Amino acid sequence: MNILPLPQTVPATSRPQVLSGELLKLLTPVEGLISVGQTAQAEVLSLKQADQTFQMLLKVTLDSGRQTTVQTTSNQPLAQGTTLLVTQPSAGNLAVTVQQAIAASVATLTRLDIAQLPVGTLLQGKVLTSQVLPQVPGQPMVFRSMVSLLNTALSGSTLSIDSPQPLRIGTLLSAQVQDAQTVKFVPLSSRQEQLAVTRQLVDQQSRQGSLDGLLKLLQNLPPSDQTSVELRSAAARLLAGLPDVQQLSTLKGLAQALVSSGVFLESKLLTGQNPTLAPDMKGDLLKLVAQLTQGLPTNTSFGAIIAANTLAQAMPNFVRNALGMLGQVSAKPSPTAFPLPERLLQSAEGENDLEHLLRLAAAAVSRLQSHQLSSLEQTGVTADGRLMSTWQLEIPMRNMQDIVPLQVKFQREDAPEKEQPKERREEREPKQQLWRVELAFAMEPLGPLQIQAQLIKGSLSSQLWAERPYTASLIESNLSGLRDRLLSAGLNVGDLDCHLGTPPQGPQTRLDQRWVDENA
Template identity: 85%
Template sequence: MTGEINILPLPQTTPAATRPLAISGELLKLLTPIEGLITTGQTARAEVLSLKQADQTFQLLLKVTLESGRQTTVQATSNLPLAQGTSIAVTQPSAGNLAITVQQALASSVATLTRLDTAQLPVGTLLQGKVLTSQVLPQVPGQPTVFRSMVSLLNTALSGSTLSIDSPQPLRIGTLLSAQVQDTQTLKFVPLSNRQEQLAVTQQLVSQSSRQGSLNGLLTLLQNLPPSDQTSSDLRAAVDRLLAGLPDVQQLSTPKGLAQALANSGAFLETKLLTGQNPTLAPDMKADLLKLIAQLTPGLPASTNLSAIIAANTLAQAMPSFVRNALGMLGQVSAKPSPTDFPLPERLLQSAEGEDDLEHLLRLAAAAVSRLQSHQLSSLEQSGVTSDGRLMSTWQLEIPMRNLQDIVPLQIKFQREETPEKEQQHERRDEQEPRQQLWRVELAFDMEPLGPMQIQAQLIKGSLSSQLWAERPYTASLIENNLAALRQRLLASGLNVGDLDCHHGKPPQGPQTRLEQRWVDETA
């Protein structure tokens, strides 16, 4: 469900805007009558521990503290939705009832949040909450029907607080809501399924990290794979296809060659499948790895423990349907994405004791699939809406490229920020010019004799700025001496060049804030 919901202040009196208060001194009915819980003429303090709506009434669990200090819990029903955490004073006119005064009833309703402090929760903040109650308000002639709900907040500094909201549509009790703060009294719904997909992405990304392994470990082994009775002709063909699809430095130096390498990196395999393309018509790193795994599996000894090895392969086979759902969240509202580790660190898997060559090869191939999927899931995790409302899309991938006899993994991350369409239309009216997209590109590779390097570039309105880092002093000095020539070549390409600097070492790693991961399943 999408649309806006309003946070409206509850009135201080009892007109038609709220549910009429049945003030009779017997607002709370005990489900189990208790004689003499509170002695005549005395008052006890009670705290609402939980609230549950049942048709037109509300079931409460109260913790009652008597004047003696003794505490007990009781269950009661009420005509008022008393928010969890509300503290009230009660008396007991009879064994089956607890009474609170009119003033206390109104105060407990007003105690729920009726507006948001945008200094504490800036515009764009994602709120998550669980619907506790839902009531239709008396309809005003000529006005649409309004439904009032109480929502228990599950994230931010207001976690545990109760928010009173009005909505043009009824909110099902017990469901989880995600909404973005628009102003002090307006929220915008975010489709829940997309937020659940975000959680699924994060969980899968965590599990992938323990299974993934560097691509060059597998590819180097395949290059030197000795002939044996265990290697069938089909396996050899799968290996040859995989190695033949690797681009070289010259190919990646041309726009067409780079575009082809990006398309064949495996990052877009699921997209190809969803659009009906046949991935066998062109090299695809991930598809070729899966074919290699399919050729390796039948040749393994029957005693081989494949549970851990095939885990990545199983997920890979499930990825098309998984990504079909997860891709739906791109461009949707999410908490401010935090950068996932980039580049992924090198991770080489050693042969286990008693493991034969094919078992080790299969484990390396499964780890390589996991590594590609780690990049894919990182892309999904870092796509969403920034704190200032700009749409961010991320594509992170890895291309093994040939450099003479070596295979050098080139890790790449593209990020695009753009203004939402509604804001773009507003800017076109004010400025007569749409805001340009902002592109960021990060590269990471380790190529001899340069050693490990990282490059960060930013492009907006035809203006390029870039920072380069080299871990070897010689490389940093070499690049520094050639920056002027690089600037001239960029200018000759039609770009405006801003900052262009080279540093010795690694890029600084700023603080990272993980995406909100606290969730309640509506079926729980």
């Protein structure tokens, strides 16, 4: 649905007051509901448009304290939650005066608080009403709609919008905040995939489990009647593909580990590559799952668990249902925090070893898919037109006898293209790219570590966090040596700092933040 950017709405202070003395018609006439000369307080419980009139359910509170609900119709809409003072001139009508002091806090919003909803904030809502305003000679036609907000701190509030095009009642809309009185609609078709990804990401993260729990069990997998030759072969292939610290310290070894991390499995399949020719973490996990499933009794329910954890089977469903999920998605917090927390699954009561191993393997697949979906959710165009690409993955690496999960996130930020004269397009400078890298791992005796670095125009800046005081002090004492090695690699080195604790997690995602403003 293509909707043009909205014109500025008229400030509430300049709008003529409506419904002052307006007659609301009772659908069912009630004699003596309100005594002559008396007033009663009424609250709008619901609003529904029928052609050019509006049906409202009112809760009327009489002076005696008795409450009743009545159905009314009106030529003008009132937002849900609006408080009114009503009188009854006749059995079939109510006369209304809007209590401005009360209505100001609950009635329709006519402007946005930029401090509460910064520019670029995505609003999601449902159209409640739509009516054409009296046309001014020489001016285009304007349609006024009331939209119920489904997300942000204003969820449940009603926003009054003026648009050059009519909005169909019941439509789910997405719009970006431009300023206090302007929003720009985003066609829902372009948001459908992201909404589906967000929903699936929430589901996957509720099922995911840490990789090291599974891998440690596979290292000590004993021969038994339950473990077939094929199962032990699948486990051996998975373990053989794990890189060690020495391999990850070389450029070629690191590149191979990234390709084999499982994050590119679907991409390999789409391009016709055979994933069995080289190790692939996700592919090897799925083969292990297949072997474990074959070894289970026929009456087990674990086949359903695996089906629920397989993205290929979930994908068509969540894409088809994306439109209906809009309100559900927006009500949940964003699950894209980095790194993914450790989550160990304990053996359930009455569960045999093979069933527990299968549950761990399914949780490991979900963890890899959580990284893939996080990459998709954090990839797109930012509010100021920059293209952000994200690759998030996890590499279990060998460190002597231990297996250390290394979580990695790469982000590339491309500056928006600037229009240039046609004769100068061949001489245009290459796009300026900003790269960010985040690492998270826990290696004994250092404990948990997180590293954030950014690279632009050959200049590198980095922040390190250690949760153990000894580790933070050790890193601090070696920063000068690290700086020298980076300089010898041909980089310009900016800030290099080490902190005790963990990186701050603000209310905004990393897509909206820069560690260093290169233009400052």
